[in-house]
Amino acid sequence: MTESINTKIDLKVKATLDAGASQKGKIVIGDKGFEFINNQKNRYFVTLPWNEIDHVGATRGIRKGHITHFTVYTKRHIGYVFTARDSKRIFEEIRPHVGAKNLVYEKDMFDRLRHSFEDLTKK
Numbered sequence: 001m002t003e004s005i006n007t008k009i010d011l012k013v014k015a016t017l018d019a020g021a022s023q024k025g026k027i028v029i030g031d032k033g034f035e036f037i038n039n040q041k042n043r044y045f046v047t048l049p050w051n052e053i054d055h056v057g058a059t060r061g062i063r064k065g066h067i068t069h070f071t072v073y074t075k076r077h078i079g080y081v082f083t084a085r086d087s088k089r090i091f092e093e094i095r096p097h098v099g100a101k102n103l104v105y106e107k108d109m110f111d112r113l114r115h116s117f118e119d120l121t122k123k
Contacts, residue, residue: 005047006030011093015084017046018069027084029093034072036082046080048072055102056094058087067091071106 011029016022017036025038038044054075061068067087071079084090095103
């Protein structure tokens with residue numbers, strides 16, 4: 001069994017870690033850090049203290065308000081991609097620990113196409 005770094009748990013949600021093969025488990029957000037614990041094998045886990053997280057990027061779906069998945073970037077330039085049913089609630093719990101400036105929306109394919117089309121029409 002893995003030891004949790006958190007003394008108080010704020011949120012516990014079912015989620016999927018997309019690292020090669022998808023791993024189903026639980027995201028645990030607490031006072032000391034962000035954790036992912038695998039359901040089948042407890043030895044596969046991700047533990048990130050709050051001071052180790054650089055920023056969190058969210059990918060929106062076709063509906064702009066819906067967050068399909070999000071990536072937690074560490075200060076060592078490692079990104080962990082997670083998918084959860086209620087990603088917006090996870091973002092609300094992460095915001096006080098990481099800071100609002102470090103929660104960003106990543107550009108999707110349609111945003112990139114729109115910006116490149118606008119650049120072509122300006123010339």
